[in-house]
Amino acid sequence: MFKTENVFRTVNDFFRKKKTNGRIKIFDSISDKIIRNKYLWSLLLLLSGTTMFGQMRPNPSTENWELSPGIIGTVMLICIVLIIAILILFYRLSETLGNIIRKKDYRDKTVFSEELMTLSEPEIDEILEKRKKALGYQLSGNELSNDSEVEDTKGLIAKVTHKRNMPLADEKKKTKISLETPEELKKIVIWYLGASIFWLVFGTFIGQYVGMKFVWPEMDTTPWLSFGRLRPVHTNTVFWGWASMAMIGLGYFVIARTSNTRIHSYKWAWTGWILINLSVFFGNLSLMNGINNGGGEYREYIWPIALLFGLGLIITFFNFYKTVANRKIEEIYVSNWYILGGLVWTITLAVIGYLPNFQDGLGETVIQGYYMHQGVGMWFMTFTLGLIYYYLPSSLNKPIYSYSLGVLAFWTQMLFYTLIGTHHFVFSPLPWWLQTVAIVFSAGMFIPVVAGTTNFLMTMKGSWSEISKSYVLPFFLVGVVFYFVGSTQGSLQAFRFTNYVWHFTDFNVAHSHMTMYGIITFIMWACTYAILPKITGKNPKQFFVGVHFWLAFIGLFAYMISLMAGGTERGLSWIESKPFIDSVILMQPYWVWRAIGGSLMFLSHLIFAYNFYVMVKKRKNISAQSKTESVNI
Amino acid sequence: MINFHKNHKSLVYTSFAVFLGLSTLIAIIPAYQMQETQPLPGMLPMSEEVQNGFNTYVAENCMACHTQQVRNIEMDKVWGDRPSIPSDYYYSKQRMDFWRQSPSILGSERTGPDLTNVGKRQSGQEWHLLHLYNPRIVVKESVMPGYPWLFREKYENTLSENDVVVPVPEKFLKDPQVKIVASQKALDLVAYLISLKQIDLGEENITAFIKAKERPQPADSGANGSSSLPDGAVLYANTCAACHQADGNGLPGAFPPLAGSDIVTDSSPEMLIKIILQGYDARPEYGAMPPFADMLSDEDIAAIATHERSSWGNNAPAVTPEEVKKIRDYIQTLNQ
Numbered sequence: 001m002f003k004t005e006n007v008f009r010t011v012n013d014f015f016r017k018k019k020t021n022g023r024i025k026i027f028d029s030i031s032d033k034i035i036r037n038k039y040l041w042s043l044l045l046l047l048s049g050t051t052m053f054g055q056m057r058p059n060p061s062t063e064n065w066e067l068s069p070g071i072i073g074t075v076m077l078i079c080i081v082l083i084i085a086i087l088i089l090f091y092r093l094s095e096t097l098g099n100i101i102r103k104k105d106y107r108d109k110t111v112f113s114e115e116l117m118t119l120s121e122p123e124i125d126e127i128l129e130k131r132k133k134a135l136g137y138q139l140s141g142n143e144l145s146n147d148s149e150v151e152d153t154k155g156l157i158a159k160v161t162h163k164r165n166m167p168l169a170d171e172k173k174k175t176k177i178s179l180e181t182p183e184e185l186k187k188i189v190i191w192y193l194g195a196s197i198f199w200l201v202f203g204t205f206i207g208q209y210v211g212m213k214f215v216w217p218e219m220d221t222t223p224w225l226s227f228g229r230l231r232p233v234h235t236n237t238v239f240w241g242w243a244s245m246a247m248i249g250l251g252y253f254v255i256a257r258t259s260n261t262r263i264h265s266y267k268w269a270w271t272g273w274i275l276i277n278l279s280v281f282f283g284n285l286s287l288m289n290g291i292n293n294g295g296g297e298y299r300e301y302i303w304p305i306a307l308l309f310g311l312g313l314i315i316t317f318f319n320f321y322k323t324v325a326n327r328k329i330e331e332i333y334v335s336n337w338y339i340l341g342g343l344v345w346t347i348t349l350a351v352i353g354y355l356p357n358f359q360d361g362l363g364e365t366v367i368q369g370y371y372m373h374q375g376v377g378m379w380f381m382t383f384t385l386g387l388i389y390y391y392l393p394s395s396l397n398k399p400i401y402s403y404s405l406g407v408l409a410f411w412t413q414m415l416f417y418t419l420i421g422t423h424h425f426v427f428s429p430l431p432w433w434l435q436t437v438a439i440v441f442s443a444g445m446f447i448p449v450v451a452g453t454t455n456f457l458m459t460m461k462g463s464w465s466e467i468s469k470s471y472v473l474p475f476f477l478v479g480v481v482f483y484f485v486g487s488t489q490g491s492l493q494a495f496r497f498t499n500y501v502w503h504f505t506d507f508n509v510a511h512s513h514m515t516m517y518g519i520i521t522f523i524m525w526a527c528t529y530a531i532l533p534k535i536t537g538k539n540p541k542q543f544f545v546g547v548h549f550w551l552a553f554i555g556l557f558a559y560m561i562s563l564m565a566g567g568t569e570r571g572l573s574w575i576e577s578k579p580f581i582d583s584v585i586l587m588q589p590y591w592v593w594r595a596i597g598g599s600l601m602f603l604s605h606l607i608f609a610y611n612f613y614v615m616v617k618k619r620k621n622i623s624a625q626s627k628t629e630s631v632n633i
Numbered sequence: 634m635i636n637f638h639k640n641h642k643s644l645v646y647t648s649f650a651v652f653l654g655l656s657t658l659i660a661i662i663p664a665y666q667m668q669e670t671q672p673l674p675g676m677l678p679m680s681e682e683v684q685n686g687f688n689t690y691v692a693e694n695c696m697a698c699h700t701q702q703v704r705n706i707e708m709d710k711v712w713g714d715r716p717s718i719p720s721d722y723y724y725s726k727q728r729m730d731f732w733r734q735s736p737s738i739l740g741s742e743r744t745g746p747d748l749t750n751v752g753k754r755q756s757g758q759e760w761h762l763l764h765l766y767n768p769r770i771v772v773k774e775s776v777m778p779g780y781p782w783l784f785r786e787k788y789e790n791t792l793s794e795n796d797v798v799v800p801v802p803e804k805f806l807k808d809p810q811v812k813i814v815a816s817q818k819a820l821d822l823v824a825y826l827i828s829l830k831q832i833d834l835g836e837e838n839i840t841a842f843i844k845a846k847e848r849p850q851p852a853d854s855g856a857n858g859s860s861s862l863p864d865g866a867v868l869y870a871n872t873c874a875a876c877h878q879a880d881g882n883g884l885p886g887a888f889p890p891l892a893g894s895d896i897v898t899d900s901s902p903e904m905l906i907k908i909i910l911q912g913y914d915a916r917p918e919y920g921a922m923p924p925f926a927d928m929l930s931d932e933d934i935a936a937i938a939t940h941e942r943s944s945w946g947n948n949a950p951a952v953t954p955e956e957v958k959k960i961r962d963y964i965q966t967l968n969q
Contacts, residue, residue, distance in 0.1 A: 213776075213778065214776050217768075217769075217775070217776045217777065217778055217779075218767075218769075218778075218779065221778075221779060221781050221782070223780075223782045226693065226778050226780070227697065227698070227778045228693045228694030228695055228696075228697045228698070228778070229693065229694055231694065231697045232694065232697070290692035290693065291692070291732075291733075292691070292692070292694060292733070293732075293733050293734055294691060294729060294733050294734045294735055294736035294737055295691060295694050295696040295697070295736055295737045295738075296734070296736075296737035297737070297741060299734075300694075302732050302733055303732070303734075304732070321641070321645065324641050325641055327641075330639055331638050331639055332637075332638060332639065332641055332644060337637070337644060340641070340644070340645055340648075341645075341648045344645055344648055344649045344652070345648070345649075345652050348649065348652055348653055348656065349656070352656060352660065352661065354734075356728065356734070357664075357665075358661075358664040358665070358668065359668075359726075359727060359728040359734060359735040360668040360670075360723075360726065360727055360728075360735070361667055361668055361670045361719055361720075361722045361723055361726050361727075362667040362668075362670065362719045362722055362726065362739075363664040363665065363667040363668035363735075364664075364726055364734065364735040364737065365667070365722075365726075365737070365739055366660055366663045366664040366667055367660055367664050368737050368739075370656065370659060370660035378652075407637075414648060414651060414652055414655075415651075415655070418652060418655040418656060418659060419655060419659045421659070421660070422659075424741060425739070427704035427705055427706050427709075428702050428704060428717075428739060429702065429716070429717045429718050429719050429721070429722075430663075430667070430719075431663065431666075431667075434659075434663055437659070500706060500708075503704075504700060504740075504741070504742060504743035505743070506742075506744075508741065508742065509742075574708050575708045577708065577710075577711060577867070578867065579867055579870035579871050579874075580711070580746050580871070581772060581774055581775075581870065581874075582870075584774055584775070584776060585774050588774075588776075591776075
């Protein structure tokens with residue numbers, strides 16, 4: 001309590017210093033009270049609009065910009081990820097060190113046996129005598145077991161080796177459990193994932209190419225490959241091609257499994273697959289031809305093409321909904337809440353986003369802010385959370401920590417996320433109250449984010465040692481940590497001060513990669529590695545999963561940090577009213593680093609594609625596998 | 634009581650209804666309200682030429698890197714005389730056609746400069762054409778892509794009278810014999826860019842920028858008169874360098890050099906000040922220069938002229954705001 005008082009006092013001092021105008025000073029004592037009462041404060045934020053937080057207050061000084069809460073918060077959040085990475089690395093290293101120590105023991109033994117060689121005759125005789133006596137003692141021979149042959153009936157021994165090798169990392173547990181899955185469902189999951197991986201490789205190849213254009217603007221002069229046309233090809237492909245296809249594919253498994261029933265219609269699943277792929281294919285073709293819907297981010301596909309995607313979503317929704325309706329258990333598992341919610345919300349969102357009603361003037365801009373943020377929040381984030389609620393506990397083989405926290409996060413996700421779209425237009429000509437509501441609810445996003453993160457971390461608690469023994473868990477851990485870090489950082493970025501420094505700079509690009517890549521993509525990978533070996537019976541090569549993980553992680557970090565640092569520097573340069581071209585020149589080294597990070601990320605996707613191939617390639621003696629007809633839980 | 638855990642219908646219906654309700658409050662109602670905005674007096678619908686150029690602007694997705702919104706914070710003052718208001722977008726944000734919606738020209742990234750007022754900042758067609766063909770001709774450090782497909786290559790003997798030839802320097806051409814001719818698309822696009830000018834609201838109606846906090850003045854300011862002038866080098870970089878180049882050497886065939894120029898280094902700055910105030914189009918071998926009287930104050934012009942007269946080997950005495958004021962007043966009396 002005492003501490004909080006101090007914080008408020010500091011905040012007051014901070015405000016008082018700014019107010020030089022005598023008229024405003026009168027309000028000091030009032031504002032003191034307001035600041036003490038945070039509820040009143042947020043209410044005032046909502047209601048006051050232009051009067052209190054409007055044009056009156058001068059822009060904050062940027063002298064001590066590095067001390068602003070938004071900036072400090074962001075730096076701290078980034079450090080969290082870094083620390084986690086260091087911890088993982090440390091864990092691995094200590095295992096390796098352990099191996100080296102064991103190796104030393106082995107060497108000591110050799111020294112000991114050499115010592116034996118140098119013993120004199122009588123000494124040896126004495127020892128041998130003793131030994132002979134000891135050996136003379138005999139048990140009946142079957143005290144501990146009978147004479148039957150050794151047999152590992154439970155499949156507990158994974159591997160027998162006579163060679164002592166010293167691996168760099170622990171051998172990862174291979175998935176032994178083979179889930180009995182209907183062939184049709186298996187095929188759907190594999191085909192959805194396969195298509196998504198194709199779009200991942202294609203989309204990030206384009207991304208890498210556009211990133212390189214910042215360094216070499218004259219790489220090509222083909223209209224189809226120009227920056228403005230390719231940028232939406234990258235974003236839309238990774239959104240609708242990669243993440244969406246992967247989510248739906250993984251979702252089909254969750255829906256069937258947690259409802260203990262079969263998918264309502266396999267045919268619908270295939271129709272959805274075709275529609276979404278067609279949409280991404282034609283969408284990209286038209287974008288490269290210079291046909292776009294007006295450049296609003298993430299709705300660059302013109303409506304007939306977006307309609308294909310929308311139909312795909314609607315079919316998927318009904319398929320999922322009917323499957324849940326036919327469930328063989330009473331309760332609806334929390335994963336399905338998120339998955340169904342995500343689909344319903346996204347369909348609503350897409351309809352509002354493409355309706356021809358809001359076209360004049362800034363009406364379109366209001367919808368754009370709403371659509372662009374909800375596209376991320378209601379579709380990718382919500383659906384992905386649903387997937388974590390199934391795949392994380394199932395790969396740890398234990399239940400989720402708290403079901404209720406999951407439910408709380410679900411409703412708060414809907415309530416808060418829906419209202420924050422306009423934080424993409426802070427200081428724009430959109431109504432000031434709309435901007436303020438967006439900022440307040442961006443801060444409110446702490447609640448679902450903290451609830452979700454706590455739930456996942458507490459589920460992992462007690463299984464930390466699994467991290468060095470599993471190739472799935474590091475992906476989950478990074479995804480979950482980024483869920484906290486990326487979302488919280490996003491909330492901080494919505495504040496007016498941080499907007500003042502960061503808006504319009506490359507910092508935005510860093511944020512979107514931190515979330516769409518750090519959260520969504522890492523979780524998709526975790527889920528893919530968790531489920532595919534279970535349904536195909538084939539594990540990827542551990543070495544390549546490791547390479548995939550570290551290339552993607554290091555690449556993402558280089559990408560993020562360079563754009564965050566560069567973006568901040570650029571924002572400050574604008575505030576100081578330096579010539580615009582200075583801010584272009586100062587970005588150049590950062591753009592080079594971004595391209596390097598991007599290359600590592602792209603490389604990791606190629607390796608992921610290879611791992612996928614290993615996991616799904618057909619075995620030669622396929623007849624040995626029996627077809628399973630029913631789901632068995 | 635509704636049981637979300639067991640009743641899938643109520644779960645899905647509730648989440649749909651609440652989401653739709655929230656969406657109506659936060660997006661649909663505000664969107665309808667924003668649509669009621671009326672155009673400003675003096676605003677005209679786009680001409681056909683400008684509209685065609687605008688279509689190219691959207692097709693090439695220029696919005697990916699260029700914003701068109703002057704925010705109401707002081708750092709955005711370089712992009713416009715006043716913050717943008719909803720009415721500014723009356724004609725530019727309408728549904729494009731049956732297939733395409735109202736374009737999102739406000740933008741979310743400022744990889745390149747804001748274009749709200751680019752027609753005022755940079756009104757020369759020649760500059761825009763050179764810049765579109767290859768931005769690095771006029772801005773060495775630019776990372777913007779070139780748009781050579783908006784131009785045609787022709788040989789001297791095939792040129793027709795109406796062809797607009799772009800004076801691309803030889804080192805940017807693969808074949809030095811070839812002439813670069815602007816296509817109608819390029820001309821339309823430039824017409825659109827030049828049409829981008831903020832409408833003046835007059836003194837009374839102005840929406841203010843949120844002031845930046847005053848920077849503490851250095852203690853010795855005011856001790857000598859010249860330090861109260863704005864920074865001429867920054868003003869030059871923002872206003873003049875696009876054509877006359879950072880090194881003051883201009884571009885042969887397009888923009889004259891200032892380094893070593895007789896007008897710039899003349900002992901009397903009168904001609905130099907007049908050109909800055911009124912613009913200049915007396916020499917056919919160069920592009921026309923727009924007037925800057927409305928955009929720059931006496932202090933700004935004095936600072937720029939002083940910078941030009943003392944840089945790149947130029948060595949002429951400084952110019953004072955009083956000198957500029959005198960010439961400005963003189964021109965005004967002439968115009969009356």
